[in-house]
Amino acid sequence: MTAARAAEHARGAAALAPERAVLKAGGAVVSDPDFLAALADHVAERVSAGGALILVHGGGELITELERRFGVSAAVKHQGLRATPPESMRLVAMALRGVINATIVARLVARGVAAIGVSGVDLGILRSDFLNRTRLGRVGGPPRVDATRLRGLLAQGLTPVLAPVCLGPDGGLLNVNADTVAHSVAVSLGVETLDFVSDVPGVLDAEGRVARRLDPGDASDMLRGTGVRGGMIPKLQAAVAAARAGVGRVRIGDLSSLSQGTATEVVA
Numbered sequence: 001m002t003a004a005r006a007a008e009h010a011r012g013a014a015a016l017a018p019e020r021a022v023l024k025a026g027g028a029v030v031s032d033p034d035f036l037a038a039l040a041d042h043v044a045e046r047v048s049a050g051g052a053l054i055l056v057h058g059g060g061e062l063i064t065e066l067e068r069r070f071g072v073s074a075a076v077k078h079q080g081l082r083a084t085p086p087e088s089m090r091l092v093a094m095a096l097r098g099v100i101n102a103t104i105v106a107r108l109v110a111r112g113v114a115a116i117g118v119s120g121v122d123l124g125i126l127r128s129d130f131l132n133r134t135r136l137g138r139v140g141g142p143p144r145v146d147a148t149r150l151r152g153l154l155a156q157g158l159t160p161v162l163a164p165v166c167l168g169p170d171g172g173l174l175n176v177n178a179d180t181v182a183h184s185v186a187v188s189l190g191v192e193t194l195d196f197v198s199d200v201p202g203v204l205d206a207e208g209r210v211a212r213r214l215d216p217g218d219a220s221d222m223l224r225g226t227g228v229r230g231g232m233i234p235k236l237q238a239a240v241a242a243a244r245a246g247v248g249r250v251r252i253g254d255l256s257s258l259s260q261g262t263a264t265e266v267v268a
Helices: 003-014 033-048 060-069 086-110 147-155 178-189 216-224 232-244 255-260
Strands: 020-025 052-057 115-119 159-163 165-167 173-175 193-197 249-253 264-266
Touching: 020 033, 020 178, 033 052, 033 086, 033 255, 052 086, 052 147, 052 178, 060 086, 086 115, 086 159, 086 165, 086 173, 147 159, 147 178, 178 193, 178 232, 193 232, 193 255, 216 232, 232 249, 232 264, 249 255
Parallel strands: 020 052, 020 193, 052 159, 115 159, 193 249
Antiparallel strands: 165 173, 249 264
């Protein structure tokens, strides 16, 4: 770690208080080795400060790469959600529960964090129903969370790294948007903080500036406009839903803005 980055993380760590938190990292950022190193530092600092943390991750970029390599038609996205036909579900599980989950866990363990990789299927932690089987295929809606299982892992001093592959009503696998999973887990466990880690410092307004604070009305206006696109759509929707459900602090930003307190905060 460079001296500049070490100083930045030290400032961020000083501002962190013991808390129960859910941290969601998107697929676009976890594919970057430099980001993974910074993410491991960030998580280690929060855990060493006495926090209990669950890390939920995505993996869209690797899924797209695997589809290309195996000759599977590229997934269509609807409002930021990746359609998952049956032939793609194996690749989704391979990417999320396999390569990406293990890579993140390895980084965290190397940093001294007692991380354990799980998916929503393990122990039946996450169960979901089809969101729109005709249009989206094996995509699940907001999952039902076995909070007791997750609390049990946290009580052992473990940091679960959760892949958003869930158990479907037919006993098969369902791909659930990681932002939706993070929201459901945060609400079910009643955590103090839910952070959505992005590759931008926050939600950008029409002028390209970070909106420091958004209420549901502000968020609805932005979602109806043209400024919020792609993966930011389900992220902002999940953030609003979590704030409305009582999560005390809900933020969207990059690791730097989250540490420095300059990320977008979504309030009820």
